Amino acid sequence: MSIRLLVKLRVALVQLNPQVGRLEQNIARTWSLLRKFQEKLQPAQTGEKMTTPTPDLMVFPEFALTGYSFHSKEHISSFVHKTKESPSFHFAQQVSKMFSCYTVIGYPERHEKEGKVLLYNSALVVSPKGELVFNYRKSFLYDTEYEWDCEENPNGFETFSLTFPGKGQTPTGDKIDVTLKTSIGICMDLSPYKFEAPFNLFEFASFNLENRSELMICPMAWLHSSSITKMDKYTEEEKLEKMAALEDNLKRQSLPIFGSQNDFQLDLDNSNTPRTMSRDGPDVDPTYGKLEEPDMTNVNYWILRFLPFIDLNIREEWYKQGIIKKLLSREQSDLLGSTYMGASARAAWEFANCNAILLLTNRCGVEDGTTVYAGSSGVYKFNGSMDPNESNIDSMNGSVALLGNLGKGKEGIILRDLEFDVTR
Template sequence: MTQQLGRLTVRLRIAVIQLNPQIGQVSGTTARVNALLSRIEKYKPDIVVFPEFALSGYNFHCRQQIGPYLSTVGQGPEWDLCHQISRQLSCVTVMGYPEKSDDGSTGQKVYNSVMVVNSKGELAFNYRKSFLYQTDDEWGCSENPAGFQTFRLPFAQKARDSSGGLHDVSIKSAVGICMDLSPYKFEAPFQDFEFSSFHLENATELILFPMAWLNSISVTANTENPKRREKQIAESLEAIRFPMSGSQGEFQWDVSLLDGTRVEEKPGHNFLGPSHENSDDTATDTFANPGQPDMSNLNYWILRFMPFLAYGGRGSWFMEGLLDPILSKLRGLRFSYMGGSSEKPWLFENRNAVAVLCNRCGVEDGSTVFAGTSSILKFNGQHGDTENNLDTSNSSVELVGNLSKGYEGVLIRDVEFEIDR
């Protein structure tokens, strides 16, 4: 018979590694990671998270170009590095990579994937991106046939009961990759919040999210004058004295632990950029303040977790039965909408979840500028009737820590959250 433990407090030490990998520079990126390991090791992290396509670079335009970087599960440079890190640090290691897989009768398919390697150096889970971005389509990436998924991650003696006793714990976990957080193909209704609704309904407690998310200055399929935008990117990088690939090897260190350990190190030159007035670029044709986070993107990420956020309007929706017609149409597919159900205004109330968003930084092709701003968020399940802002000012989400938009860096935090067992 399973022992009922009640409310437990879990404490995990999480390290987030923000990188600027470039296509054709796998060995160089790997060397930078190895140079960090001795410093990371002394903090004894439980989880180390890397970005989407952490070693290979991201901006591939055809199958032939990405071909040399594809690996099968359990092989390749990403596997070798994750296996090494997990064994060396006795931690869970999470890293994005381009996967090739022979799916039997359908032949070889390629995926945008993330491997989760346990503290023994064994594969714990392999997740394939479900919602693809336009760049994924260019090299023939396939969608995850399983869709969004959950899995269990065990941690020894990391949960404390009300009497102070320690317990082994299995955390209900998930992986998402970049575009998974947005509406499907940017065509689905924005308010469906597909990814966060799935994990709300499945009571996911830990979400690990490698990304290659863009800054607003990037050239995309919707950019009206790509050549003009590329010129603006070059001018913006010159103004902050960055090369066309962005900064590499100038690491920001941000460590803040519950035992009082504090480390804050900034790159040697031009950390804030030419203007210190705010942390956002002031126009779509500039990339300024590289040492500050990209707050517009951070607030968007938080918004996309709307079902996890307190929102005062849910009470009236529930009392007036406004969700019932919508939920009746979703019957058999979902039982919640924007965080509410026909039985309860806010399903996440009094629950906790942690999201680890590890983005990359840098520039590729002179046209794609990544947003950095890797962050750790804790959703606390409180203040359900009082909040109306769906951004960092919402008191139901705690910004545990974040990095800058423009520099490689290491963010390490102790995160405490509550679960029921």
């Protein structure tokens, strides 16, 4: 017989603006942010017990301490390390000890195999005791990773277990340990493979749905739409013009073109993010301004990439007509697993009545004078609720709770208390 457990977790996402080549400064600034955070959790008088419990899990961005934009193997060579020798691992151990929490952090990994050196874009997980419990390598690579010969994760997407002592509650109110099925997706893992695969495969979300993930952790360096990408398609003159326009805009926000603002945002109040339509919403502003507010264009896009986890009325129709059964049994459906857009041959919606948590920690700031990151780190709960009229595929969808987002342009920390159900 299965029972429903109520899980209560406290999570913190740490949004950073690391700059390539400035590891020391990036680490020092992150500590000053973490100390500010710790002061907020502790009562003013020293020696007293913490009034507010520390987080159970802290998540940092992709390449959180090194900066993201590396352009060659030589460029990245002094920043890649074996997992346990990485400054990011030692940093994560200190964070785990300081807050008695799990720590997830993105870092550049150097791995030796059969006399060959392989480079990966990875995220490591450290337990509250400071032990390495998992290391995930990015599966889907983005443009810059090809510049430094990054390898794809040979295992593809993966799940692993994270145990939270005493964080589960039985229907009779007993507190018990709970082990959550967890996965990590690093940034481009959320996109269609090489931007070439069919959008509707939703590879990462479908993998998680089919493997019954309960906790999805995404360290990211996701770009804001004001970034200047694909530089090779512009003439020298156009390039300079575009970069000057970007610099002008940053000046208006009082931001240096390089470097970090050191103006921290601490969001500890459990307030939700207002829902905003992708299109025509008066609050959706695609320009890089209002740095303390989330970039709702990207928030909506991320929710869309988790479409298998959100309620959609059309699935009932597909189910009645047996469309999914036919689609999944077709020979050419090699690309598909056992679900398509959240539907399966067995159920209109595989995720109905389930819960899952998405923790998405993105970096912010600018690199190279061209790449603007979207920040907006956020906490989401997919609640598996159904409404026969639901057709929204963005933050207006009632089956996803927007438990809070940081702004698009500031370093900071968002702390949230989660409550969700798992079946055991």
